[in-house]
Amino acid sequence: MQRLNNKQSCVPPKFDAINRMRTVKILGIKTENCAVKTLTFKDKLCAKAQPGQFVMVWVPGVDEIPISISGISSDGKTCITVHGVGDASNALNEKQKGDVIGIRGPFGNGFVTSKGNVLVVGGGTGIGPLMPLTEQLVKCAKKVTVMSGVKDKENLLFLERLNELCSCVKTKPVFTTEDGSYQTAGFVTDQAKKMLIKEKFDMIYTCGPEVMMYKMFVLSEKHDVPIQASLERMMRCAIGLCGSCQIGELRVCKDGPVLNSEQLRSIKSEFGKFRLDATGNKIKQP
Numbered sequence: 376m377q378r379l380n381n382k383q384s385c386v387p388p389k390f391d392a393i394n395r396m397r398t399v400k401i402l403g404i405k406t407e408n409c410a411v412k413t414l415t416f417k418d419k420l421c422a423k424a425q426p427g428q429f430v431m432v433w434v435p436g437v438d439e440i441p442i443s444i445s446g447i448s449s450d451g452k453t454c455i456t457v458h459g460v461g462d463a464s465n466a467l468n469e470k471q472k473g474d475v476i477g478i479r480g481p482f483g484n485g486f487v488t489s490k491g492n493v494l495v496v497g498g499g500t501g502i503g504p505l506m507p508l509t510e511q512l513v514k515c516a517k518k519v520t521v522m523s524g525v526k527d528k529e530n531l532l533f534l535e536r537l538n539e540l541c542s543c544v545k546t547k548p549v550f551t552t553e554d555g556s557y558q559t560a561g562f563v564t565d566q567a568k569k570m571l572i573k574e575k576f577d578m579i580y581t582c583g584p585e586v587m588m589y590k591m592f593v594l595s596e597k598h599d600v601p602i603q604a605s606l607e608r609m610m611r612c613a614i615g616l617c618g619s620c621q622i623g624e625l626r627v628c629k630d631g632p633v634l635n636s637e638q639l640r641s642i643k644s645e646f647g648k649f650r651l652d653a654t655g656n657k658i659k660q661p
């Protein structure tokens with residue numbers, strides 16, 4: 376069979392390179408909490424990623440899963456922060472320094488930075504993709520307020536890094552724990568609600584469980600503040616072909632994962648309510 380070269384292929388050459396699987400060595404592993412680890416690797420294309428973009432990570436012999444980029448450093452190193460929830464994510468978190476994994480990407484769009492007064496709201500591991508975004512925001516935005524909500528003290532993430540980043544802009548991150556074991560008790564959305572009553576924001580950025588992001592979307596509409604939310608859906612191809620990540624008219628891998636207010640309005644009947652399962656059936660969100 377004759378193979379198509381880049382010129383003949385319908386896939387643009389640059390995109391072809393992004394979608395090609397590269398093997399990378401794990402250069403470092405940091406245990407963030409009981410279920411979450413941050414893995415570092417070097418890849419030329421990922422070094423140019425935008426905050427909010429994700430990679431497809433192939434765990435040899437197990438599966439390929441989408442994971443957001445949680446760190447992009449000037450020395451070309453890229454970080455991903457993984458919550459072990461099933462076969463592939465747990466296998467990834469069992470990897471050792473020097474082990475090899477496969478990478479495709481970076482895929483999707485990134486967050487668009489605002490120069491105004493911004494509110495960043497993360498839930499659980501969702502704070503991961505908000506970290507490189509916050510690093511950019513502290514350099515360009517007028518004011519940055521970061522809120523991070525987790526179940527309990529044991530699940531806190533990036534405490535030190537968030538304190539450092541916020542100190543650059545003379546603010547303090549707000550941490551919430553559902554059981555009150557660290558700082559404010561309750562849901563992060565309740566603190567965001569109070570903040571939105573007190574202050575006028577120019578942009579909200581959010582990533583976390585969909586029920587939390589849906590609450591943030593409702594708050595953003597009520598207070599007339601634009602929002603950018605990073606959505607999660609089942610993903611296979613990551614290039615807009617298979618339809619696994621379909622929500623309304625959108626394909627999260629290609630049109631997202633970061634969706635703006637207008638796009639979220641267009642998927643209002645499904646956002647926070649339904650998703651496609653591994654077999655493509657529409658199921659209710661837990």
Ligand SMILES: Cc1cc2nc3c(=O)[nH]c(=O)nc-3n(C[C@H](O)[C@H](O)[C@H](O)COP(=O)(O)OP(=O)(O)OC[C@H]3O[C@@H](n4cnc5c(N)ncnc54)[C@H](O)[C@@H]3O)c2cc1C
Pocket residue numbers: 429438440441442443444456457458459460461462463464465500503504606607608609610632
């Ligand atoms: C764009 C994007 C970015 C993501 N970024 C991160 C990240 O930075 N860190 C992180 O830990 N996780 C992230 N995820 C979620 C991660 O991809 C899933 O947790 C992973 O695919 C689960 O695979 P598994 O084999 O470990 O678990 P499985 O055994 O396949 O499933 C375990 C549970 O996770 C659910 N699940 C499976 N696949 C997905 C999926 N693609 N999205 C949402 N839920 C799923 C299943 O319904 C099941 O409840 C992201 C997902 C997307 C779509």
Ligand code: FES
Pocket residue numbers: 609610611612613614615616617618619620621626627628629
């Ligand atoms: S994962 Fe295939 S279309 Fe999005």
